[in-house]
Amino acid sequence: MTDSRPMDVPIIRLGDVLVTGLINELDDKAATAFAEELTERIAAERAKGVLIDISRLEIIDSFVARTLTELSTMARLLGARVIVAGMRPPVAITLAELGLQLAGVETALNAEQGMVALGWRHAPRPPEGGNRRETLG
């Protein structure tokens, strides 16, 4: 956590969507590095959508807000749609009071709804009579 190198934030590709998430311990340098890496990945993998889960972020201050706003703009310029998902209610209240609207940043209540907005659906039910594995979800 105190390494000077920014910690790696995993970016996973699901079809044409990149899925990633911000963590609480991200410092400013790491946030900037993350934005750059994500932008490069969008271009390299021709992503059409990006889901950024922020459900673990305990605060969003003006720096993180700026990072998210710029990231959304950069992604849009590269032809990808960004959805920021899972903002905690106290964070939303605080952001509004700070006067930060995250203009131009598309949001979703949680990662699942964000994925749906990006065109992902629940897996279809297995065919009747077919052998299915009973797993949750």
Place this chain on the structure above:
Amino acid sequence: MLPGPRKGGIDVKLSGERTTAAPTVPPATAGSDAPRGGDTPVTHPVRNDEDLITVRHAVRAATVEVGFGLVDQTRVVTAASELARNAYIHGGGGTVTIEFPRQAGRRGIRLIVHDDGPGIPDVEVALTDGFTTGAGLGHGLGGARRLMHEFEVRTEAGKGTTIRATRWTTQ
């Protein structure tokens, strides 16, 4: 093991007993403000964005200790993050002192953020939303003021800036 600072965010016990390592306290300045409550104030350096994370942890722990709810915790930690960032970006580094004032049966958190930077030429302008000279969105100072109940800026050209920001519990 020394009750060491850094490494994974410090766990500062902010009740009456002696607190763990206020990490390398540059004394003077902030220390001259006398503690108000029975709780010992703790001073943290802010010189870079790793310190900023340490400060956030400490302020979060302090708000929990004082009994703030989740929304108030978030307000105070966010304000601390804005002010501490200002101190190292514009002020070239400084300190954040956490105090535990009491007033009329209420408890509170007071953040005293000091830097020895160039000072803020026009505080009123700096408090305006959209004003920025740096990497933020220009909501830092004015936004932090809205998140706190009391907010006082003392600044002088060449002599740095001290901001005192207090939030009280609701009862």
